[in-house]
Amino acid sequence: MSRGKVAWVFPGQGAQYVGMGREMAEAYEEARTVLAQADETLGFAISRLCMEGDEAELRKTENTQPAILTTSIAILRTIQKQPIPVDYVAGHSLGEFSALVAAQALSFETAVKLVRIRGRLMEEAVPAGQGTMAAVLGMEEAVLAEICAAVTEEGKAVDMANLNCPGQIVVSGTREGVEEACRRAKEAGARRTMMLEVSGPFHSRLMQPAAEKFRTYLEAAEIADAQVPVVANVTARPVQEASAIRELLYRQVASPVRWEESVRWLLEQGVETFVEIGPGSVLSGLIRKIERKVQTLQVEKPADLEKVWATFAG
Numbered sequence: 001m002s003r004g005k006v007a008w009v010f011p012g013q014g015a016q017y018v019g020m021g022r023e024m025a026e027a028y029e030e031a032r033t034v035l036a037q038a039d040e041t042l043g044f045a046i047s048r049l050c051m052e053g054d055e056a057e058l059r060k061t062e063n064t065q066p067a068i069l070t071t072s073i074a075i076l077r078t079i080q081k082q083p084i085p086v087d088y089v090a091g092h093s094l095g096e097f098s099a100l101v102a103a104q105a106l107s108f109e110t111a112v113k114l115v116r117i118r119g120r121l122m123e124e125a126v127p128a129g130q131g132t133m134a135a136v137l138g139m140e141e142a143v144l145a146e147i148c149a150a151v152t153e154e155g156k157a158v159d160m161a162n163l164n165c166p167g168q169i170v171v172s173g174t175r176e177g178v179e180e181a182c183r184r185a186k187e188a189g190a191r192r193t194m195m196l197e198v199s200g201p202f203h204s205r206l207m208q209p210a211a212e213k214f215r216t217y218l219e220a221a222e223i224a225d226a227q228v229p230v231v232a233n234v235t236a237r238p239v240q241e242a243s244a245i246r247e248l249l250y251r252q253v254a255s256p257v258r259w260e261e262s263v264r265w266l267l268e269q270g271v272e273t274f275v276e277i278g279p280g281s282v283l284s285g286l287i288r289k290i291e292r293k294v295q296t297l298q299v300e301k302p303a304d305l306e307k308v309w310a311t312f313a314g
Contacts, residue, residue: 003272003273003295003311003312004270004271004272004273005087005088005266005269005270005271005272005273006084006085006086006087006088006271006272006273006274006275006312007086007087007088007089007090007231007266007271007273007274007275008076008086008088008089008090008099008102008274008275008277009089009090009091009092009095009099009274009275009276009277009283009287010072010089010090010091010092010095010096010098010099010102010276010277010278010283011068011072011091011092011095011276011278011279011280011282011283012068012091012092012093012094012095012096012257013061013064013065013068013093013094013198013202014280014282015068015278015279015280015282016058016059016064016067016068016071016279017058017279017280018050018051018052018053018054018055018058019050019051019052020050020051020067020068020071020279020300021035021047021050021051021070021071021074021075021279021300022050022051022052023301023302024074024075024078024300024301024302025047025051025074027302028078028081028302030074030077030078030080030081031074031075031077031078032074033077034070034073034074034077034108035047035050035070035074037108037109037112038066038070038108038112041109041112041113042066042112042113042116046063046066046067046070046112047070049063049067050067050070050071053067059199060119060123060199061119061120061122061123061199061200062116062119062120062123063119064094064119065094065115065116065118065119066112066115066116066119068094068095068098068278068279069094069097069098069101069111069112069115070112071278071279071300072095072098072277072278072279073098073101073102073108073111075277075278075299075300076098076101076102076277078305079275079277079299079305079308079309082309082312083312084275084308084309084312085312086102086228086275087228087229087269087271088228088229088230088231088238088266088269088271089102089103089226089228089229089230089231090230090231090262090263090266091233092162092233092257092259092282092283093162093202093203093233093252093257094115094118095278095283096230096232096233096249096252097111097114097115097249098111098277098278099230100223100226100230100245102228102277103226103227103228103229103230103240104224104226104227104228105223105224105225105226105227105230105240105242105245106221106222106223106224107222110221110222110223113221114217114218114221114249117214117217118210118214118217118253121210121213121214121253122200122202122207122210122253123199123200124210125200125206125207125209125210126200126201126206126207128199129175130174130175131172131173131174131175131178131200131201131204131206132172132173132175132178132195132196132198132200132201133161133170133171133172133178133195133196133198133201133202134170134171134178134179134181134182134193134194134195134196135168135169135170135193135194135196136168136169136170136171136181136182136185136190136192136193137167137168137190137191137192137193137194138167138189138190138191138192139167139169139185139188139189139190139191141160141163141169143185143188143189144160144169144171144181144185144190145160147181147184147185147188148160148171148173148181150184151177151180151181151184152173152177154180156173156174156176156177156180157173157174157177157204157205157206158171158172158173158174158177158178158180158181158204159171159172159173159203159204159205159256160172160256161201161202161203161204161256161257162203162256162257162259163256163257163258163259163260163261164257164259164260164286165259165260165263165286165287165289165290166260166289166290167191167289168286168289170196170203172201172202172203172204172206173201173204173205173206174201174206178195178201182195203252203253203254203255203256203257204254205254206254207253207254208253208254210253210254211250211251211253211254214249214250214253215250218246218249218250219246221246223242223245223246224242225240225241225242226239226240226245228240230245231262231265231266232245232248232252232262233248233252233255233256233257233258233259233262234248234251234252234255234258235248235258236258236261236262236264236265237265238265259286260286260290263286263287263290263291264290264291267290267291267294271294272294272295273294273295273296273297273311274287274294274295274296274297275296275297275298275299275308276296276297276298276299277299277300278300279300280300281298281300284296284297284298295311297311
């Protein structure tokens with residue numbers, strides 16, 4: 001049976017839960033090695049936070065980001081005990097760093113340091129309580145874009161932050177801006193709006209100060225050309241050149257995550273199998289909403305490995 005091309009995809013913030021990675025670490029040396037590397041690189045036990053930590057601590061952005069990345073790479077290294085094919089990689093927001101590790105553009109140690117800094121800068125960019133995000137369901141992108149532009153023009157900044165799948169867009173900005181955009185979206189026919197529990201207005205113009213500070217760290221970081229095309233959030237197109245990767249990681253902080261467009265581009269290239277690597281199954285759900293016919297495989301526990309290895313055996 002033809003599986004078409006294969007894309008590995010990596011989740012972002014929101015996928016975390018206490019206990020993630022524990023079963024893999026108990027079963028496989030490869031996972032334990034990654035967790036130990038993370039602890040050593042960061043200088044504190046992020047592994048403990050992932051596996052048995054306090055939920056409130058894990059929810060802090062500067063902890064969440066390295067925790068999800070560490071869990072995703074621990075799982076990836078375990079999958080790679082057997083050869084599984086990959087034609088493209090992609091990640092949702094923070095997940096793009098996991099994708100870059102998978103594509104060998106970033107070392108794991110560099111990536112985990114960068115996302116810890118990125119999380120802290122994003123957390124500090126806007127005082128607590130002043131910015132937020134909300135999901136808008138059942139609304140056309142063009143209509144919502146007009147609403148966001150009109151509300152922003154009135155002095156209440158709000159942007160489209162995550163273009164996830166048909167009928168699911170996340171908006172981000174000042175609390176007033178997000179609330180007003182949600183009110184107008186409902187009036188214009190949105191099926192539902194839902195405020196999200198987040199610590200800041202991510203992927204909005206309010207993150208530009210964080211992006212500028214992060215750029216300094218990116219310029220100092222060692223980034224290589226990617227060995228596999230990485231579909232970037234900012235452009236929804238592949239990137240491999242180190243200098244372009246650096247620029248896109250800078251822009252990504254305050255730009256929308258073009259996830260639906262990224263998946264559609266991968267489908268156009270002949271990708272028929274998506275392997276979601278990391279905690280949760282959010283991306284598999286989004287991908288199936290974009291195209292029901294594709295195969296999605298989700299790997300986060302030892303039982304999932306056998307299924308993936310069997311799919312690609314022979």
